[in-house]
Amino acid sequence: MTAGSPLGAPNRILPYRGAAPPRLTQSAGFRFAAFFTLMFLVAAVVLVSVMWWATAGALDRQLVAAIRADTVALTERWREGGQLALQDAIQERIALDISNEAIYLLLSDHGERLAGNLETWPAEANSDESFLRIRIMHDGIPTDARLLRRDLPGLRLLVGRDESERLQLRLTLTEGVAWSLGASLIVALLGASLIRRALDRRLEPTFVTALGIAGGDLSRRVPLSGQGDEFDRLGESMNTMLDRIESLMQGVKGVSDAIAHDLRTPIARARSKLEEGLINAQGQDELRAAMEQGIQDLDGISRIFQALLRITEAEAGARRAAFAPLDLSEMLLDVSDFYGAAAEAREQRLETDFPASLPMVGDRDLLMQAMANLLDNAVKFTPPGGVLRLTARRLEDGVVELAVSDSGPGLSAQDRARAGVRFFRAEPSRHMPGYGLGLSLVRAVAQLHGGTVLLEDAIPGASPPGLCVRLLLSGST
């Protein structure tokens, strides 16, 4: 990377106020909590209904069954023993009824009271309804009762039970239900608020990170709890996204660094040459020559500019959009055509070895530029009579290997480590034309194609060892 300010450092932190916290009804936490409360209450209501049916309902059904059974038994007695037996049975039952719940009344057709513990025939009992629930005077106390009327030939029978105790029980039950429902509501609300608090607490770091980034500090990342839950997954994907954004920003920043810093050198060179021409030129022709040189230098600067743009575009991965299927062999043929002629002109020999077809996916212009840079270097650094080699093949794992080797001076170990740094030029090459951007582009192009660049001795042990640049490009993607 270039020298310059450390990449990714925040330029300034803008005072940024995030969006206002959501109103209660907008809060997702609140909505979750409300849903939770509702579910809890529905469960409680179902539970209470079942309980009610099982207790109060059962008591009621028992009472009705008891009255019916009693009536059937008395009717049986009347059939067997007539009116007197019935009267006896009633008297006996009243006498045996300790809890004083049973109610009987037997009247003759004329309205004469024959037996029972009820003073008068209630008016409601004349209705068509045989089962009644009415309020009567029982032992001088008004009570709620359930009565069953049975008409026998010449007789009218009323059998019933005092309900007041059962009603009391029912009231107690109702109270209990009300209390427990209230308690459930409180527990539900408490739980809901706990859920909301927990949600808020888990989301807070993400929120704070996002605010920090919106404020300009791109180095922030969402802290992970390590539980591997949904929130951690959200945080992880946010962090991945941020890493990507940061690397893109670095690419953009790299361009401005290059413009601000790296272009100064060639501009300074061009400027000093022009100034020198202005001061020292003797006559029209020399001045014209100096101006022509100046224009050439400016063209050189715009070429550097273009190269820098390509490098940073490639480094930032912004050129992935230009990826298309291509046949590398066709391009190798063209490039060997171009530089084979250039090598010939310098009395060098370019040997090639690549298959007839080498399909892959990539950026045609960038790959061409990378190969051109490598071959241009090779032609430049190889002495006349030397041999260049351009080879390509597909390795077993699908990786495309592209290699350019020369019989030039090669690179020393420490130069190799620095080769590919923008504007770096190894000592022996300082006098050669060039700007030191060739390998940076090759490296960036290789990275863009999911690959790497390896620098090796072309002929290990020989002197000079030559240089072999191997590009390993991922064949797919």
Next chain:
Amino acid sequence: MRILLVEDDAEVARFVKKGLQEAGHTVEHAGNGRDGLFLAASEQFDMLVLDRMLPGGVDGVRIVETLRGQGNRTPVLFLSALGAVDERVKGLKAGGDDYLVKPFAFAELLARVEALARRPTVDAPATRLRVADLELDLLSRTVTRSGRKIDVQPREFRLLEHLMRHAGQVVTRTMLLEKVWDYHFDPQTNVIDVHVSRLRQKLDKGFDKPLIHTVRNAGYMIRAEP
């Protein structure tokens, strides 16, 4: 030729206008997109040279799209500071015929303008190209000079074809790289020169009159007279 130049930078506009006039063309200049579109739509031009980024709310791409939408097929050369590949593609897709990135050498602009003006017409495809005693047969893909067959490789054939289609016009090295090889990259060295000189050797061997001429600071030209 009557050329419309739409360019907002006064200095570049002056320089381009002067240069084109010196080359014998009539040049109208508009300083913003709105005026440019108005002129292009209302008057007859042989060629439009458009800056891509223009003030006035109408940029170069919009002008071309509007004109093409109206069935106006005047050749368009884009002149732009937007040099990225996808910008070039955008310009050409909108209906532009060529794309030149700023900064540029005037010779390059002139060569491209004149090449565009004399593009081969689609409805009358030539099968034979001729310059002096050199003949190129597009069907049998053979080259003969004074009746003598000259062996050329396929690339050399295409190179010669391009030069001959633009006989009498300057063809720059970049134009050759783009049109003959279809690459947009910076070859660093004069890779085209080597090919042209190889072709030149083949054509001129045994003849005393050279046909391919080097135009200093510009490119190449094929023509009969020296």
